[in-house]
Amino acid sequence: MERLQKVIAQAGVASRRKAEEMITQGKVKVNGKVMKELGTKVSTNDKVEVAGVPLVKEVPVYYLLYKPRGVISSVKDDKGRKVVTDYIPEVKERIFPIGRLDYDTSGVLLLTNDGDFANLLMHPSGEVDKVYIAKTKGIPSAEQLKSMKKGMMIEGEHMKAAHVKVMSSENKKNTAIVQVVLHEGKNRQIRKMFEALGYPVDKLKRERYGSITLQGMNAGDARPLKPHEVKQIRQLAEENVK
Incomplete structure (x- = not known):
């Protein structure tokens, strides 16, 4: 049994914090019933829906984008401006940026569908450089x-x-x-x-x-993170949070 918000985060729908907001707003159903209690636990046999869409667990993926200036750190923009996911169009998973860079700021931006990983890196105690x-x-x-x-x-x-x-x-x-x-x-x-x-x-x-740099990349370039890069930055954040 896992907490409902963790299951939603692991499915790549949103970070755990955002998942908690969705639960309290009544946007999550378990076996057809709206669940607003954050302590709710579910099993793999339970049918979870988020905003009417059945939850399907995705394989976790991790990407590095050299974000150019003049791009929104989001998955969509109601003003039709370029967003960071436009630079990784081949990814089928529902990835989202870990934190954000301002519209006019360029550089390292990590994207994933792993809500737990994102939450760990954004935790105030993570102290990742x-x-x-x-x-x-x-x-x-x-x-x-x-x-x-x-x-x-x-x-x-x-x-x-x-x-x-x-x-x-x-x-x-x-x-x-x-x-x-x-x-x-x-x-x-x-x-x-x-x-x-x-x-x-x-x-x-x-x-x-953390240990991830833009070496060999130009603005607008993106690549999957290597397994050892994911492991390194995860370990660094986990050590600091402890």
Whole structure:
């Protein structure tokens, strides 16, 4: 017997957190009856429906996309804009992005149909390094970078960088290339932190997610993750969550 939300997540319909929302909203039926109780457990013999669609367990798949700028980190967009799954059209499974990158941000984006895997990587305690390179208008000082590591209150949210350093700067152009490492992933976090310091971000790219990099890839390229890559990043997150 498994918890209903876990079964939905493992089937690739959504992350476990989203599955819980769907249950409480009355969108899930077990053997024809609506189930709103999160503690409900089901067996392989139970018939589960989500939004009227019978649940079919998929084989888990894992993909890396070099997300270009100007693409939505979603599986669909009501405004008809490009979404990340448009770059992996051959995948038959119902994959979804793990977290998101802003519309104007490029770089490493992982996609899967494994809700448990996605939930593990997005868990606040996972502390998987997400390494970004930002080009800022203006050159932040060492003291200002320290404030990013200490943590900043922005729009009522506490935002913090695990590590930050200036890689290079151009005094004539008054720009800097700054490496930022995050463990969390709040909406537009890096842009908001630099803007709060007075240094708007001109370009932003996620170069690494755990041990996974963009080596040998161009913007718009996608590939399946290798089994050892999935194992490595899963182990890293599990160790930190423990």
